[in-house]
Amino acid sequence: MPRKRTASVSVSPQRCFVKELVGETPPSFQAMASLYRLASDLYGLRPWRVLDEGNLIVVRDSVSGELCYCSVMGALGEVLSMHAYIGADGLRQFRKMEAEEIADPGEFFATTHCVYVELVPRSELQRQDRELLVALGHPQGKGLASPIFRTMRPGFLPWFVTEDEARTLAECIRGVTVICAAVASQESMKFWERADTYPMTTRVEGPEPRYHIEMFQSILPPEPPVAPARVAEETLLTVRGQDYAVRGVMELDLTYSGAAIGKKGERNSCAAIAMAVDAESGMVLAPEVADSSIAAGDTVAKVFLKAIQASRTLPREVRVRSPKLKDCLTPLMKSLGVSVRVVAKLPASDDARSHLLGFFRGEFDRR
Structure with missing residues (x-):
């Protein structure tokens, strides 16, 4: 880094990034x-x-x-x-x-x-x-x-x-x-x-x-156990009270777009895109963009419940690509009588994800 300096401004701020770090301690x-x-x-x-x-x-x-x-x-x-x-x-x-x-x-x-x-x-x-x-x-x-x-x-x-x-x-x-x-x-x-x-x-x-x-x-300790997805009790009661048909397979997935969520000039979270996709038809049942600082299991559980309420159908099986996500969702799925399985590929979800990420990049329908 060059050592030659330009003249410094006459007054230096006591604190830097004050407006950008509201509620925190800005650096001196x-x-x-x-x-x-x-x-x-x-x-x-x-x-x-x-x-x-x-x-x-x-x-x-x-x-x-x-x-x-x-x-x-x-x-x-x-x-x-x-x-x-x-x-x-x-x-x-x-x-x-x-x-x-x-x-x-x-x-x-x-x-x-x-x-x-x-x-x-x-x-x-x-x-x-x-x-x-x-x-x-x-x-x-x-x-x-x-x-x-x-x-x-x-x-x-x-x-x-x-x-x-x-x-x-x-x-x-x-x-x-x-x-x-x-x-x-x-x-x-x-x-x-x-x-x-x-x-x-x-x-x-x-x-x-x-x-x-x-x-x-440095020996890494085992990863801490995954917390089960949190679901509002009233939402679960509503779902359990319905006589939904049971059929088909649903793919549940979560991906991160890197798109910013928040106001200009403040710390932004990056967007997480959660999807519930019908494995046979490829229909996206309940996409949702969420703040990625929210636990992944909570976001995916919310999408799953919205999907079954919208379709008025419970899947026989849910497929995910992550063992961690499976662990998060297992208590919820067990309470609804739905099996959950980890698979290497989610073809319907992957296709839907490519379209959604293209939309976030401003490339939607540009082919």
Whole structure:
């Protein structure tokens, strides 16, 4: 990152992103200035030249105590960034992405918890980023890349960091910088030889900032049990009180579009599209767009009940593609006498989903 600076604006804000983080603690200008300096130091090391995405670096959050798993991107030259995935869930999501179990951007946004810094072209900066960088004295020449600092929370699109998130991100950048410097200075260092074992940095108390490096074996605990889908009791009573015909197979599915839900200038959730589709006819019985921060099982259960009320028919069997979704729905289906099964493919749902996602991308009926 270039060191040459333009003149800073005369007045720096005490807090940044105040309007964008209503109800939360916005970061101080001092915190963002520190992040900027740390990002400059990190990118000066060209970390993508010595680290692959899978070379995780562990940093323990000094306040929450949670472990952050840091990954540097940039070896392919497409994206230059450092993501810190937070806690056991963050590591689990990273491993799923590494195994290509999460390939859809919408699902990535809906399920990931991390803080990150990314170097982007000026054309990709939001107004708030430009204002902050001017206040920090960042060069504004053509072709220069600029750092942005963001957080991703499960169910929400990337947004500006709060005070606590800025502190966590700063600690992670320091940790990554320490490991990058160690690897660059000692080519024989091999931190990632053992499976699930990563270097972890710990700051040593003293007048000068020093860090201790140790190897940390990370063993993921089992995923917590899935909570059953929540359904309003009055809705269940209404359904049970009807003499519905029982026939056919229904496919239930949930996908994430990445479309934003919320007002401009505030943290937006990404859209989740739930569908109930008749397996034989391909008819979409009850599509619904929901806030992806709502539990998937709750959203799909709501769509299922709307579908049987609209069609006045109970399916003999419900098919889903996810064991987790099956576990969520099993108590509900059992109470209605409907079997639920996990299958590899949902042909009717896949066809309906491609049309709905095309609609969200503005491509509906453009063939």
